[in-house]
Amino acid sequence: MAPQKSNNFIKKDIKFETNTLNEVIKYLDPALVQIINKIPNDIKERVEEIRIRSGKPLMVCLDGTDYIINKDGSISLNNFNPYISTSLNVSKSFQILSNYSVYAIEEELKNGFLTIKGGHRVGVSGKVVYGKNGLETIKDISSLNVRIARAKIGVSDDIMKYIIKNPNTIYHTLIVSPPQCGKTTLLRDMIRNLSNGMTKYKFRGLKIGLVDERSEIASLYNGQPQNNIGIRTDVLDGCKKYDGMILLIRSMSPHVIATDELGDEKDINAIHEALKAGVKVIATVHGEGIDDLNSKPNLKEIIKEKIFERIFILDNSKGVGTIKQILDGYTYRSVREEDNNYVSLKNIRKSNNYNFV
Amino acid sequence: MYLLKILGSLIIIISCSLIGYIYGNTFSKRVKNLIYLRNCIQLLETEIMYSSSPIPEALENVFKKGNKEISFIFKEIKEHLLSDRSRGIDESFQVICNKYKTHLNFTFEDIEVITSLSKNLGKSDRLHQQKFFKLVITQLEGQQIDAEEKKKKNEKMYKSLGLLSGIALVILLI
Structure with a gap:
């Protein structure tokens, strides 16, 4: 194909x-x-x-x-x-x-x-x-x-290289997207990849604490995650982001904390707490782009502080789940290798073979 | 000849008093079953209030923990409920309770109390569920008092009636 x-x-x-x-x-x-x-x-x-x-x-x-x-x-x-x-x-x-x-x-x-x-x-x-x-x-x-939830496994395989920072650590990552553009789907698959590790990049996998406030990422049912979120992921389901992050840092010693939809002042405080503890953060946020985030009261702060090192901006210009830009958090310049910016079905299939290492 | 007469009258007396005994016993059986039933309902309440387990699981647990003489109906209700998705809880309770009504020596009113619970079971939040459970348990206590009174009044009477009618029959025949 x-x-x-x-x-x-x-x-x-x-x-x-x-x-x-x-x-x-x-x-x-x-x-x-x-x-x-x-x-x-x-x-x-x-x-x-x-x-x-x-x-x-x-x-x-x-x-x-x-x-x-x-x-x-x-x-x-x-x-x-x-x-x-x-x-x-x-x-x-x-x-x-x-x-x-x-x-x-x-x-x-x-x-x-x-x-x-x-x-x-x-x-x-x-x-x-x-x-x-x-x-x-x-x-x-x-x-x-x-x-009907159809977990789309493998959607992040080709963009993981923008997140992974050797040796065996990752960038603070923020996914910015309007609603219904696939940010939760992308986040979920990133979590899976980070948690399982990727042999392609000689990346071993990190302990991930997931605060799933709206039960959308892991979709726990009777305490069992219904979506594939990787082997090193601990989930706090239905927990407020602030409480959840503090709790996880204290109890589960994660390398990475993942959460959905930042926005409140408390969420921002929690991110600061995470930074203090030396934990990496992956989060999503509602928005159209950097300018849009700069106009929002609480988010403005973290953008100014340049906490996030990688910013993914999604839209649906080419259907749900289009990655418009991948920006460096300091310079706001695109870090994407333009010749490699597609995700083909073939690649997804291929990489699926070693997802569960 | 005498021996045969004595043997015949003995058989008559024994069988008559046995009939009386069995009939009289149904009253004490009802009391016993009502007590067991109340325990089961209380178990169900605990399952719902404290473990918050969904109905099918709660029914299964009641079957496991409760007195088997009565708790088997909860397992049957669960199976009946899950065998056809179009059924409701009240329908399953009604069918199974009526099926075992005579076996358990329950009266029409006893069954009514259980089915009144089933109409509300699982249809509201825990706070309201507790209210229904309280109501049903009081009603069952009422039924139990009624059953005990009937037992006191009737059990002895039927037992002695059986024995005495046996003796009367023997006297008449001799």
């Missing part, structure tokens, strides 16, 4: 498995499963979201667009003969998703989503109940959004 000249790290031509969807729909109301099973296989492979709203047509999202599912299992852009999901469909699916036990997912429900086996996340909306301690629970569930 000819290498593609593109900076995109999430390749559209990676074959998805139909099995993933079949695993997920086990958790839905059997009546809905019947309809979803009728969807042609090539579409099934690409489904990213299943949307169930009571009294509204059943929908799937793929390639960034949503489609209505018809009663015969075909999908269309406009109303033709849509399958209307009932409130019973929603409540039964919710029951199965929660394993018949709302009390067991109390804490998760407060964040509006729950994680099921396989790391898939289900967003929930309905009537919100407030109590003494703020948001207490969501009841009378009216919509479910089943987001």
Whole structure:
């Protein structure tokens, strides 16, 4: 296969498995499963979201667009003969998703989503109940959004060389990206590579402490990470970034601390703490570019201090997961070797062979 | 001839008192089962309140820890529930409890109490679950008192009735 000249790290031509969807729909109301099973296989492979709203047509999202599912299992852009999901469909699916036990997912429900086996996340909306301690629970569930997680293993293999600093250490790295551009995906795969080590660069792998505040990176289910995050990674799930970083530095002696979505003042303090302890930091942040970060109150500070030595800027100009720039944190100059700036499927396959060293 | 008569009357007396004994025993069995059931429900409460284990796991644990004479129904409920995804908890409770109603000597009201719990089981947060458990346990205590009263009133009566009717039958036949 000819290498593609593109900076995109999430390749559209990676074959998805139909099995993933079949695993997920086990958790839905059997009546809905019947309809979803009728969807042609090539579409099934690409489904990213299943949307169930009571009294509204059943929908799937793929390639960034949503489609209505018809009663015969075909999908269309406009109303033709849509399958209307009932409130019973929603409540039964919710029951199965929660394993018949709302009390067991109390804490998760407060964040509006729950994680099921396989790391898939289900967003929930309905009537919100407030109590003494703020948001207490969501009841009378009216919509479910089943987001199918397809971990994209190998997406960071070719850019690891910009992070790894010999001997056996890494640069402080910041991933800057607007929402839905693949920053968590990229971070997750970087963690995996750093944790497993890469023989290609004679990199042995480092102990990584992961603070997964929104349970998006490791997707813990019953304490088991559902995504491949490497063999030297310790996860603190659902923990606030500040508490988590301090806790990990104290208890797990990590070489690297990884976390998602910096922003609060406390997060910045935590990064300073990490620096004091001599720990490397990999983090992501919402933003369009360096100028954008400079306009944000808390982030401005760390950019000025030039803590991060490598800054990755993502966008979706060439589809989800385009790496726009890789900057040096001091000079803001690109460090990318321009002739090597593509990630080809071939390379991903090849490097997959020695991922688990 | 006498020997045969004595043997026949003995058989009649024994079988009659046995019938009385068995029937009278159902009352004390109900009391015993209600106590076991209450223990199981309390175990289920602990599973839910303190370990926060999901229903299928909680039911399995109740089966393991509880008195086997009654806790087997929890395992059956779990199996019934998981065998078909379209089933709800209340449906499984209803089916299994009614299946074993006579076996466990439960009355209609006893079953009603258990199924009232199942209608709310797992459908709210822990705080509310505890309220339902409290309610059900009080109701079960009420049922237990009722069962004990009935036992006191009826058990002895049926046992002696069996014996006496056996003797009466023998006298009539002689």
